[in-house]
Amino acid sequence: MTDQLEELFAGMRAEVIREIKSPGTDAAHRTVRRRRTTGAVSAAVAALVAIGVVVGLTGLPRTSTLPADPATLAETARRALHESTGGTALFEAAAPVTADYSAAQTAYYGAITLHLACAGTGKITLLVEAREHDAAPYKEIARVDANCSADPEPTSTTFGFDWVSDQVVLRLADPGTSAGQAGFAYRATSDTGKPYPARPLYFGVPNRDSSLISPEILKSLMHRSGQGVFGNHKTIGGNVKPTSILSRGGMPDGEYRLLLVCLGSGTVTFELHHKEKLLFRTEMRCGSPAVQQEFPIGRIADANAQGKLSDVHLGHRSDSPGLALVSWAMFDVA
Known part of the structure; x- marks a missing residue:
């Protein structure tokens, strides 16, 4: 110079x-x-x-732009979800993208929408896994992808269960270059309010407190009944033809009615077979919150005769994966 x-x-x-x-x-x-x-x-x-x-x-010396703190990026992703998603939150979390991320969350009846957002660089896939029982391996039931960016765009998928599982596990598939360079957030919602949490199974039967018929409703049915109330509850899912789930004898002669309650997705079929013949059949759409309806069954006579007497059959059909918890009570009208 x-x-x-x-x-x-x-x-x-x-x-x-x-x-x-x-x-x-x-x-x-x-x-x-x-x-x-x-x-x-x-x-x-x-x-x-x-x-x-x-x-x-x-x-002048040149300086490179360092990646933001992954925890800060996770908070950015969380804000993006809250600004764009509605419905009742069932569970949610935000965390840095790591190769070993895994978290257990409560499982619910009905359709669940899982929203995902990622801030930073790269692309991630969030897996939803569940198992049929404690001794069974976890298997994938849903997945959702998201591109990571400075201005996260949330994506979503909707899933349900074909079997009873008390929890789900959310896990990141191999995040590749996004590990340490991004943060993510997910949020599970229900459009119909917070659904009933799934309960663990004991010998194939839900816990006693899984019944949808409250003690108050049961007490009112007892007041209406002349000789007693007979009922139970069961979790059912997928597309299942009506099959026998409960047989009993000794139901007194009388004019009977049915209180049917169903929580979850799909349509439940209830059949009452008496003396090996179909006596009553009805269908009801399930929902969340639970749908409740009362039906007239008709007269049951010769209930104390010998042989197979009253046999309840339950079936279920659904266009998409999803469980239903069904409770019923049969009572004679005094």
């Missing part, structure tokens, strides 16, 4: 010297000299400024 400046000033001096004339034309020559000297100095200053700018730009 020093050599360039010396050349500029040397040229300027030579040009000024060439303009010196003999006396006699002083006024005109002074004017020309001023103008050319001013122009040469201006050019030199402009060149100096230009050189200084180049040096300033090329001389």
Whole structure:
């Protein structure tokens, strides 16, 4: 840069010297000299400024943009979910993207929508896994993908269960380059309010407190009944033809009614077989919150005769995976 400046000033001096004339034309020559000297100095200053700018730009050290803290990115993803998703939250979480992320959450009856967002770089896949019983291996029942970015765009998928499972496990598939470079958040919702949590099985039967018929309702049925109330509950899922689930004898003769309650997805079929013949059949759409309806069964006679007497059959059908918890109570009208 020093050599360039010396050349500029040397040229300027030579040009000024060439303009010196003999006396006699002083006024005109002074004017020309001023103008050319001013122009040469201006050019030199402009060149100096230009050189200084180049040096300033090329001389500064370059810095790379470091990735944001994954925990901060997880919070960014969480905010994106809350701004774009509605419904009742069943469970939610936010965390940095890691290769070994896994978390257990409560399972619910009915359709569940899982929302996912990712802030940072790369792409992630969140798996939903469940098992049919404690000794069974976990298997995938749903998955959802999301691209990671500075402005996360939430994605979603809807799933349900074909069997009873008291919990689900959410796990990240191999995150690749997103590990340590991104944060994610997920949120499970229900459009129909918070559904009933699934209960663990004991010898294939839900816990005693899984009945949807409250003690208060049962008490009112007892007051209406002349000789007693007979009922039970069962979890059912998938597409199942009506099959026998309960046989009993000793139901007193009388005019009977049915209280049927169903929580979850799909349509439940209830059949009552008496003396090996179909006596009563009805269907009811399940829902969340639970749907409750009362039906007239009709008269049951010769109930105390020997042989197979009253036999309850339950069936279920659904266009999508999903469980239903069914409770029923049969009572004679006093």
